[in-house]
Amino acid sequence: MEKYSILLYYCYTQIDDPEKFREEHHRFCLENGILGRIIVAEEGLNGTVSGLKADCETYMAHLKADPRFASIDFKVEESDKHAFQKLHVRVKPEIVHSSLRHINPVQRTGQHLSPEEFKQLKDKDDVVILDVRSNYEHMMGRFKGALTLDIENFRDFPEKVKEMKEKLEGKKILTYCTGGIKCEKASAYLLEQGFENVYQLHGGIIKYGIEAGGEDFEGKCYVFDNRVAVDVNKVNPKVVSQCHVCGRSDDRMVNCANPVCNLHVPICESCGWELEGACSPECREHPEKRPYDGTGYYQKEMNGYNPFKGMARK
Known part of the structure; x- marks a missing residue:
């Protein structure tokens, strides 16, 4: 079985032309089998991506070869499959949404x-x-x-x-x-x-x-990919969350199947199937409820995003 990697990373650095970089970076990801969510801004780069182990090695080397991103510290986890189904590379005002746009971590941080x-x-x-x-x-x-x-x-x-x-x-x-x-x-x-x-x-x-x-x-640690939540503690693990529906101790994180609600909560497997992935009987009956496959993860809608924007078709 081929091995995959999941990469979590960010880098605060100046990107003078985010749109141009987005186009070039998106093309590189497509050519190298990389899927995930990447945010580009004038203040830097932030991403969580997945791909075959060899493709992820190529991706990391590609970014580190750019002086702007030489200091990136990749968090690398092994997987037996992709953690994403699509690739989104977007330009945004910040690489993480905050009310602290005046702060430049390159100049001062903890x-x-x-x-x-x-x-x-x-x-x-x-x-x-x-x-x-x-x-x-x-x-x-x-x-x-x-x-x-x-x-x-x-x-x-x-x-x-x-x-x-x-x-x-x-x-x-x-x-x-x-x-x-x-x-x-x-x-x-x-x-x-x-x-x-x-x-x-x-x-x-x-x-x-x-x-x-x-x-x-x-x-568990909540993550922003298909896994939803991952184990971290290999020394003294403990479950601290409870099923949103029945109150039983459980660490199975899901998104409510009702997209209007989309509540992020722990729901045990039994309640998950009983409510068809919804967080309540009301959400189960909602006309827009998404089909439940047992995972509680739903791929984000494209929301008008065009992954080929600005890219010359061959």
Whole structure:
């Protein structure tokens, strides 16, 4: 059986002509069997992609050969198949949507900690571990003892930090997210607000799982591909989530089959089949409900996106 790789990466760097780069990069992905979601912006590049192991090696070498992306830290996971069904390469104002567009992580950001450094520091008395992800992500899994924020989107981070000021003052703040990208701006914002001892887990939860065994990360890590959620902890795993329907302990993450709802929640297999992938009887009866195949993952609609925009057809 051929082996596949799943790559998670980002790079804050200046891209002067994002549209031109999008066209060239999209063509390269098509020619080399790469699928996934890639965001291009003037501030950099952010992607999660999959492909045959050899094709992913070619992809990584191609990006690193460009001086703009030489510092990319790829998080590489093995797989027995593609993690995506399509390829989207889009130009957007930011590589991760936030309310912190004025912040440039290249100029200033929190001190990067390797997974091992994070592991050694996280349990100290003068430390606060801060999860900068959204509700549906930390609901599925988070570090033991972490401070989580009640936010639906990362753009709400600044407002919630203001509410948490007393819990953060005078502490060493260790931020973390899935792959590290949100922490770049989150930690920079904390520094901007006057907090002095600000750190971030370099490579995020995924790299921590790969290099440090995932110790004390409880539950699963929500990911933005067909897998929906992945195991991280190989040392002392623990289920922390409950089925949204019956309340039983379960870590099976799904999207509600009703696209109007599309709620991201844990639903056990039994309730999943009973409600045909919906999160409630009402959503099960919704006229636009998507067919349920047992996974709870639904490929995003193209929403008018043309993958061949600007590309010369041969």
